[in-house]
Amino acid sequence: MDKTYSPGEIEERVYRQWEANGLFAPAGSGPPYCIVIPPPNVTGTLHMGHAFQDTIMDALTRFHRMAGDRALWQPGTDHAGIATQMVVERQLNGEGRTRHDLGRDAFTARIWQWKEQSGGTIARQMRRLGASVDWSRDRFTMDPGMSRAVQEAFVRLHEQGLIYRGKRLVNWDPVLKTALSDLEVQSEETDGSLWHIRYPFADGDGHVTVATTRPETLLGDVAVAFHPDDERYRGFAGRRLTLPLTGREIPLIADDFVDRAFGSGCVKLTPAHDFNDYEVGERHGLPLINVLTADATIGDAAPARYHGLDRVTARRQIVTELDAAGLLEKVEPHRHTVPKGDRSGAVLEPWLTDQWYVRIAPLAEPATRAVEDGHIRFVPSNWDKTYFEWMRNIKDWCISRQLWWGHRIPAWYGPDGTVYVARSEAEARERHGIAPGVPLVQDEDVLDTWFSSALWPFSTLGWPDRTPELAAFYPTSVLVTGFDIIFFWVARMIMMGLHFTGEVPFREVYVHGLIRDHEGQKMSKSKGNVIDPLDIVDGIGLEELVAKRVTGLMQPKLAPAIERGTRKQYPAGIAAHGTDALRFTFASLATQSRDLSFDLGRVEGYRNFCNKLWNAARFVLMMTEDPADPGPESPTPYDRWIRSRLAATIATVREGFAQYRFDQAAQAAYEFTWYEFCDWYLEFSKPVLQTPDARPEEKRATRRALLETLEALLRLLHPLMPFITEEIWQMVGARAGKSGASIMREPYPAVSADAAAPAVEAEVRWVMDFILGVRRIRGELDIPPSVPFALRLQNASALDLERLARNEAAIRRMAGVSGAMPLAAGEAAPQAAAAHVGDLGILVPMAGLIDVDAELARLDKRRVKLEQELARARTPSSATRASCRMRRRRWSPRNRSACLSSSVNWRNLPNNRSG
């Protein structure tokens, strides 16, 4: 084995071997276990959140595969309608063209081409991360099979009356020129104004004043409303107003939705451009006057002089005109929320259009019940509250989008405008008896991306066909996802899954937190704090990192700040840490918290952990033989101890996996590996294996324990650190008596009933405390490890002496002790430093070991120095920042005594310490 662990070479080679040997496909006859991947955008790249999520899914899959389950991790990618279309449109814009220059067919062809070109990136990244997905089952949401599922679902829902077409207000994105669902609307707090406008009575004197944030919609006003109980306006009911600037007459009506306390207590009603007004309008039978066009300019329904003006210009002009006419009472600053498109960032318009909707209530009801009844369990459980909250208030889902990239809606229109929904034009004709000569035109719109995503758990397994995979793996075992898409995706999968299969799509939903940067900030391109997970794995130079962060920025002016920040934070770029270290970091980050701060320092720590494991393996290989010496074996207490500790660790790690507490699993495995196996057991093994006088049967037993513990540890760690464990296992497995070809298919470690050995643990604990006590004295007295010394023992019980005798070799070697003699009865304790294990006093006599006078002088010197520091601390102006920090810690009133007195238990030293 190489002296240093170098992940890069190992990882790529090992993955190739796994894949070549077909180890990712479900195998065996165990119970099925299945995770479907949340499909990333096919043309995108994986970010830290994906890498984190993939680590968890892979760990679960590997864990269950090793536990004997027939494990399938189903991979795939999403066509990501709007996002992908926008990317390609931007490319076209760069060439000075628009999608309309190409036309629909050429444009979608171009997106397909882009998909082919960039679609491999994610697969490459996933391979580098060690994802054990079954690549043979890879799916894309626009594959023929997936498209068929989408069509089938649409047609069936339509037949069942659960999909309908309707003309109503939708959230309209005037930049993308498409409808959006409620979920795609981002409310943003904005500083705006509240304009108070006078609406004169049509029949003579007087006016009412309305307050609005959107004066330009005045052109579409059809009424003004006040609260029926409002004394100020009660007498005005039924009177008519003259709508300013247009001369149109509109009624003054009463409706209790009006908030009397807001503004003047009067509201202008624009049913065609406001959701609220729309509802009031329906109640009162008011007309709809649509004054906006698709790109949010003023249209034909308004007076001609406003035609073609965009929203902002129109607003300015109207306010000016109102003011000139003396109708503008006042303008107040007003903070309010403005709806924006989550992709385009454009201010959305409620706009009247024909769209397709899913009638959601009948679907939501069983979906809510499935969680209430525990058929689906959220982990952590409190997410079900969020789910219920949303499900209770859910509204019909607008699924049509005026885009070109996506699943075309399977509906055809006859010449008279009649709609025929069918799986194909041929089916539409056949079912409705439409003659071949009659032209049918397919609906131009495509479906919301999330429509196909909602079918993902069963469409990937072959639905609507009854495939063996669907039978075996559906319902899937667990969905691993972030809380940000509970509504977008989780809830919709539950609704569709239950509706189309009669079963839940997954039994558990593990909701993980979101990866943020080391300061807890959301990672985003514009903040310049994104890290490509593979840059942590393989490393990246500073210049390349800077270039990566500043190119393709939406706001190029941020580049200098991002560059500065990057250079400051990573002056030497990012070192290569390897996949296993990154994965282990993700696992240890997987707490129940919803924000997970990612700190590169932690990856470093876990890379060191990999190195530690690597070197422990080297040691084990150096200390053991292949084939093993076949003689009789007699286990030492340490052999039995490490087996007992391993058993306890296995239990904790398994528990961690079962509870989705990967942080606990990782920590338990880490602590066992480093603090028990390496720090103690390997050291205990040395006196047994490296001294000629140890018994051969003990050597054999220790070699076996060394190999078996390491081998089991590798299996224990494998789901979290697949590469290094496989690499080492290939060298250790056979020697430990394993014949399998890969650790991937070895059984996950189980707790053997006879491993726990409390009595042995107690004795080894005693030995460890003894050694620790001596080491502490050594450290306090600054006695170098190379200088051995003899101990005297105080209050030694018979058990202490037995234990000492049994463990003498270990104590001699690990504490650097040359001997330990109990004090005789009545013998006075010598001048010594002492430590305690229970009642036993461990004395390190000073005589001959240290020059007492010299030691006192040394301590005195230290005291003087500390006192000087203390004095200086009282005049902080002269202090540097660093020493200030040091002093604060050292010399806070709490710590002062601790700093002055040693933690060593001083005995029999002259009282007069200052000498």
Place this chain on the structure above:
RNA sequence: GGGUGCUUAGCUCAGCUGGUAGAGCGUCGCCCUUACAAGGCGAAUGUCGCAGGUUCGAGCCCUGCAGCACCCACCA
């Protein structure tokens, strides 16, 4: 307005059904002791947001307060 979280060591976070506060990174000594300096040995560090309460005992349970974060929502 409604909802959900969070506040523990310098930093990032664990702490399960209440029982003497933990990890990683960082800090301070001493060591290149043949598995590992990406290391070893040792050390320091917390009025567990604030105020009450329940309890023999509270970081954990209850009440109130403060600060922070996120989600949802049609007050023009």
